[in-house]
Amino acid sequence: MSSASQKALLIPSKGAEFEVGTRSIPKPGPGEVLVKLHAAALNPLDNIMQKYGLFIESYPAVPGNDGAGTVEELGEGVIGLQKGDRVARGPLTAIPSKYSFDEAATIPLGFATAALGLYDKRGKHGRVNLPSVWSAAGGAELPTPWSAAGRDKYKGHPAVITGGASSVGQFVIQLAKLSGFGPIITTASSRNAEYAKAAGATHVIDYNTTSYADLPAAVAKITSTPVPLIYDVIASPESQKASWAILAPKGTLVVSHDPVVGKLGEEAEDSKRVELVWGSTTDSDWHEIGNDIWAHLTGLLETGAVKPNKVEVLPDGLAGIPAGVERVGQGKVSGVKLVAHPQETA
Ligand SMILES: NC(=O)c1ccc[n+]([C@@H]2O[C@H](COP(=O)([O-])OP(=O)(O)OC[C@H]3O[C@@H](n4cnc5c(N)ncnc54)[C@H](OP(=O)(O)O)[C@@H]3O)[C@@H](O)[C@H]2O)c1
Structure with missing residues (x-):
């Protein structure tokens, strides 16, 4: 060579x-x-x-x-x-x-996907020249937790995040905690419950013993407060349907794969929204949010807020x-x- x-x-x-x-x-x-x-x-x-x-x-x-x-x-x-x-x-x-x-x-990719799903603006068709549904990709448009408007803003509001032991799920949980969400309910195998809790989950539901069809009932046992944010990292048809059933009116469901619920880029009858995350900041429509996210990552790592x-x-x-x-x-x-x-x- x-x-x-x-x-x-x-x-x-x-x-x-x-x-x-x-x-x-x-x-x-x-x-x-x-x-x-x-x-x-x-x-x-x-x-x-x-x-x-x-x-x-x-x-x-x-x-x-x-x-x-x-x-x-x-x-x-x-x-x-x-x-x-x-x-x-x-x-x-x-x-x-x-x-x-x-x-x-x-x-990089896991954190970008987590952050863009939470903070990217809501999607609309034709946003950039990406293939198929990706042209309508977007996020929940929450204020970032490193801004004065965003830190701890959602105290008292529950969030549900599927896949708490996945790479993306770990980062979503950490960021949801910074935004003040609580309880933070996630799904993972029991052997990974401590891993999900170390990221900030308060409740871990084992999806091997509680099916996604039973997730709404399991979440209702933990909290009766409406759930305004669900990040369905797993985004299987079953997890999406469960997430949509749990989501409060006016709430946002973020999915990592093609949505099978709601209307992408539009409000459903009860003002619920589904957003499909695009985990990349290289395309021009994502430069502004990308610069904001990457500018804050080193600091978040230094303080241990993101691990x-x-x-x-x-x-x-x-x-x-x-x-x-x-x-x-x-x-x-x-x-x-x-x-x-x-x-x-x-
Ligand atoms: N849209 C985008 O731009 C974008 C970007 C990045 C990733 N993604 C997608 O996001 C998903 C996650 O990516 P990743 O890199 O984070 O994956 P990953 O780390 O490889 O995911 C592995 C984890 O998934 C968990 N898991 C598998 N099935 C599950 C289920 N039914 N319920 C709950 N947890 C389950 C497992 O948890 P246990 O071990 O505890 O069972 C395992 O630890 C993938 O489908 C990926 O394709 C999309």
Whole structure:
């Protein structure tokens, strides 16, 4: 391998198996930064990209949405960063020294999805040129908890968040706590109840023993106060129907997959809304909210208000990633984020 090339995990063509190959090391252009990755985290999206080619424009493609490392080279006009700085993707958030690269790599996509679902403006069709339902993506439009208007604003109001042991669910719970919501009710396997509570959940319902059809009754036993916010991270048809039944009039249900309830981007008869989150800030419609979110993330990490996910490190560098992506796709990851070390590739 020449000094200007590096090993990379490639998807050779649509639906093909991953391959470890070689790519040239890019030169950062104006406003860009070259980052040497120390840790890359896996997401359900990686599995969807490999299998169906979603969001891939050309092959061979290099997958991956989350990473952390050190700044290697600065492109022209970059300010505020220096060679050697520890950063996480999204976009280049400085990592407080108390967190490892592994921990930092767990944050970007999960945190962006959590924050955008809560604070993004309400969706409307044709917002940007994204395919299908995504053009109507939006959020609950809550005031951010780092603004004076938002911190603790929802004291006394319950929130329901499905998937409290998932990467996104962990961050939604932490942010809902900052907004003052309580009780915070979540669903997770019993073995992950403490993990969900450490993020800020007050009540954990085991979805393996209480089906989503029974969730409304289980929530009613915990609180009789109307529930104005539900973030359905899992967004299965069953969890969406349960969430819609629990949601108070004028409340907002945020879903991470195509809605099967309500009318996307419109109020339903009882003024309930469903919003489909778009967990990326790279498109122009999301720059303003993205800048606000990323500007506050380092501070939230420093105070411990936001904590990274639990980590499981995969063996064998890039070669260990395909089995990990398969596990994520099969729903065989529980209460951890899988992280790989590309530099450990044989
Ligand atoms: N719209 C977007 O832009 C966007 C962005 C990112 C992610 N997503 C989607 O959001 C979802 C979560 O992503 P993630 O990265 O957070 O996933 P993840 O961390 O890989 O999720 C794994 C966790 O899901 C939990 N889980 C599985 N089925 C569940 C159920 N029926 N009820 C409650 N919990 C359940 C498991 O909990 P236990 O181990 O406790 O059983 C497990 O810990 C995925 O479907 C993903 O595709 C969408």
